[in-house]
Amino acid sequence: MLWSQDELKALLKSAENKLVVIEFSAKWCGPCKRIYPLFHEMSVQYRNVLFANVDVDNARELAQIYHIKAIPTFQMFKQAQKVTLFSRIKRAICCYRSGSLSEPIFELCGTDAKKLEEKIRELM
Numbered sequence: 299m300l301w302s303q304d305e306l307k308a309l310l311k312s313a314e315n316k317l318v319v320i321e322f323s324a325k326w327c328g329p330c331k332r333i334y335p336l337f338h339e340m341s342v343q344y345r346n347v348l349f350a351n352v353d354v355d356n357a358r359e360l361a362q363i364y365h366i367k368a369i370p371t372f373q374m375f376k377q378a379q380k381v382t383l384f385s386r387i388k389r390a391i392c393c394y395r396s397g398s399l400s401e402p403i404f405e406l407c408g409t410d411a412k413k414l415e416e417k418i419r420e421l422m
Contacts (some may be wrong), residue, residue, distance in 0.1 A: 300352045303363060309350060310378040317421050318348045318375040322366045324355050330370045336411040337372075340418065347418060372414055374421055381421055 300306050300320070310318055321337055323330035341349035354361040354369055364373060374381050 299356075300350050300360065301357050303360060306350075306352075306360060307378075309348065310375055313348050313375070313378075315377060316346060316348055317381075317418065318350070319418060320364075320373045320375070321349070321351045321370055322354055322361060322364065322373070323351060323370040324353060326355075327369050333370055333411060333414075337414075340411075340415060344418060344422070347422060374417065376421060 300309065306320070319337075319340075321330075321334075323334070337349065337351075341347075352360050352364075354366055
């Protein structure tokens with residue numbers, strides 16, 4: 299469980315070239331409760347990927363910094379850069395980060411564990 303921006307930055311730095319998958323969720327959220335066992339199972343299966351959780355109620359600053367609008371939301375990072383996010387928001391968005399990075403960041407529909415796992419495999 300991550301509580302602060304400093305903890306998240308330390309995790310991303312320690313990951314080096316590994317994929318990092320962050321789940322933004324809340325204890326009271328039904329869809330979060332349903333996908334958590336699958337998220338945990340993936341963390342055991344994919345040992346070369348780092349998995350972490352942020353409770354948006356206990357880490358409001360992180361939820362704000364990472365623009366969490368719906369939960370659960372899964373954001374993925376590689377070399378400390380966000381590469382994709384996966385949310386239950388019922389629309390698909392492709393946007394470009396500001397600054398020098400011109401790679402698209404995709405927001406995918408649904409908390410479909412199969413889609414999440416496909417994205418993890420793609421980015422490993």
